[in-house]
Amino acid sequence: MSVTTQLQPRTPLSRERVLRAAVEIADAEGAEALTMRRLAKALGAEAMSLYHYVANKEDLLDGVVELIASEINDAVDQLGVPSAGAAWKQATRLRILTARTIFLRHPWAPHVFETRKTVSLAVVRYHDRLVGLMRDGGFSYDLAHHALHALGSRALGFSQELFDPGDGAAAGSVPAELAEQVPHLVGMLTEVAHDDPDSTLGWCDDQFEFEFGLDLILDGLDRLRTAAR
Amino acid sequence: MSVTTQLQPRTPLSRERVLRAAVEIADAEGAEALTMRRLAKALGAEAMSLYHYVANKEDLLDGVVELIASEINDAVDQLGVPSAGAAWKQATRLRILTARTIFLRHPWAPHVFETRKTVSLAVVRYHDRLVGLMRDGGFSYDLAHHALHALGSRALGFSQELFDPGDGAAAGSVPAELAEQVPHLVGMLTEVAHDDPDSTLGWCDDQFEFEFGLDLILDGLDRLRTAAR
DNA sequence: ACCTGAACACCGTTCAAGT
């Protein structure tokens, strides 16, 4: 028995390694593949070993959120665009769209963010800087506060859609019975699908719609900002 | 053994009964209490019996969404307020705030709505009528389409918040270390909490913030509507 | 036809034990 097994994890486990492995699994196979047993196997350990680094699965997911929020903070901290006065809007817009690029790499992450019960310090820090930009634009704390609520998850760069209003847009594929029940949607569907015949499936451009909604809110806030002067 | 057992369910099971019982359990104990075994027990049956009325748990939740969306449609269908021209905005606002009252009765429902993979006909129908109101206001199908995306879940009357920017607002309860890391939020917190000293905990008024965000979007859309004339 | 008991393949997690 003097043959030392070489297949064991060379680097010891750590909370950092556990969290990074969790993100990798979710990236590769989706959030539902992220089980304690599966995660342990990826680390060359047993499920129970993980409990030395995370209190339980909720704590694991809290840590994953903290990791991704830190990734976002790292990206937006080095933007360094002017934000004084009217420039607040472009600065905020760029910051949010930059944060969004991280979620495009982790499409499972929004759902995990939304199911957290505790607040992540990195998420709070992100919002703090956002309020900073608004203050540069002359926002009162009161208006900045309402702004955070109005933006909601859009502040971090994502918006969960209940359904895609363009589903089944393969014009004419809508059953006649359904067409009678939802005439406006069918009309909308055929017209918009007609305007953009390139897109065969899922003709809603997520990025365009995100920016449309974001600009609608930012423009509205900017109007309130100048009105309050 | 001629004694017939009187404790069995008198009324036979049905999909309708199963779905209604599911809503009752979630209302009373939260969505996590809604398991197949628990649901069966509430109906005086065994878990396996439920599979004659729902294909699986996802189908059960799909049915629950359909049930609640129908409840919403029933409520908003009888509003009957004018919606022609500029009145579209008030009509839409009232409709959305009315839909919201149903979610206030089922606080677990937003999460279930957001995790659906298939679209509910009742949800589609709700949005169809919303597009109808916008058409009354002179919206192009294109603008109405962007409007649905911009509203997102707000169209149905709820907005999931990542965190409450007013948590720990018991002014002064913020550790000095945290105060240094997020100065703007702490400043915002103390000022807004000061303005409204009544609220001891959770000083963010959900209803007010929902209406603020909703009006910001509706006002923006109304501006685009008139600009497009 | 409608319903069910036992069993299966998973979960997260506890506990007592290994090195």
Add this chain to the structure above:
DNA sequence: ACCTGAACACCGTTCAAGT
């Protein structure tokens, strides 16, 4: 100290069998 095997208390679900 760090890690683990076996076991527990749950899940959703399959299957073959009851009436």
